[in-house]
Amino acid sequence: MxxxxxxxxxxxxxxxxxxxxxxxxxxxxxxxxxxxxxxxxxxxxxxxxxxxxxxxxxxxxxxxxxxxxxxxxxxxxxxxxxxxxxxxxxxxxxxxxxxxxxxxxxxxxxxxxxxxxxxxxxGKGVHVVTVNDYLASRDAGIMEPLYNFLGLTVGVIISDMQPFDRQNAYAADITYGTNNEFGFDYLRDNMVTDQYDKVQRELNFAVVDEVDSILIDEARTPLIISGQADDNIQLYQIMNTVPPTSSVKRQKKAKATIGSTKRHIRSS
Structure with a gap:
């Protein structure tokens, strides 16, 4: 009351x-x-x-x-x-x-x-987050003349861009893109070993279009990125030339340990 x-x-x-x-x-x-x-x-x-x-x-x-x-x-x-x-x-x-x-x-x-x-x-960059590449390109194209008139640069991030082009787009005053592109670029930047390989600047301010879809509906879908596979097979070839060092006694001891562990698990 x-x-x-x-x-x-x-x-x-x-x-x-x-x-x-x-x-x-x-x-x-x-x-x-x-x-x-x-x-x-x-x-x-x-x-x-x-x-x-x-x-x-x-x-x-x-x-x-x-x-x-x-x-x-x-x-x-x-x-x-x-x-x-x-x-x-x-x-x-x-x-x-x-x-x-x-x-x-x-x-x-x-x-x-x-x-x-x-x-x-x-001067720290602004992100405009949309739900797909089409809207990002469309909105950037519509508003770029306004921002250019005011002395600001505009960049667009789309799915098939190369790292160099992404760096240029993020270096603009205003960058349009999708939530997935911004998210995956952030993850990739945290995996690089050289600072010069990063594409994003320090995060500053973002305007999110369709915020309910991006922060609620799509938030249930995680952004997962895997590391680059190690293609160096030379190590395996070297290890293959090393003669076995385990004796029969050691192998028997290892088998006994495994058997004991299995019985322990079964009794638990």
Missing amino acids: LTNIAKKIFGSRNDRLLKQYRKSVARINALEEQMQALSDADLQAKTAEFKQRLADGQTLDGILPEAFAVCREASRRVLGMRHFDVQLIGGMVLHDGKIAEMRTGEGKTLVATLAVYLNALA
Whole structure:
């Protein structure tokens, strides 16, 4: 009963979060006219400005309103799509590491650009995780013009890529790929003996599409990778030339030990 009364007075946790997000939306909207007045060159220069401010000690949360406003205006110019207020909230939810539930057609791919752009400014790489190679290539192709306009590079990981190409894709500011490809590359990186053979950078931030499918349904299927077989048969050939050293007495003793062990197991 007390819990219900508290919810009516203060609202639920989601209500409080939404209230905070709406305040940020108001700050972003207040910057819209200012961003629209910028030339393409001045708008593009904002990315370098944000990176410098981060290097000077500002936080991602501190530059979020401006970064979201820049991303929205760039999207309007490059893609012809402007983020709605609810999509701005979705971008903030993703940035905070939470799950945003959206129906088909509500612009999930566009929402992701906000959190992806903001976190890519740190220069540590961002992964966009999809369920198959087709979606990874499609989404990267759609959004690459926007990111390139903002001075960011885009890479795509698909199943038949060679290690060198994977390294280049992971070196990009934003990397699209499937959960399986990211997972297996992580496992392979932990098996290499030379650091230069690794393909991934240090993990930083990821946006996961179809999170229920990837983290619940597919989580029941483990990612298993085996080590490379040792093809050096020379050792076996050398061992085959070594004469047997076991005497008949030793062989009898070994048989007696095995027989004793069997009786012990049977009696147990």
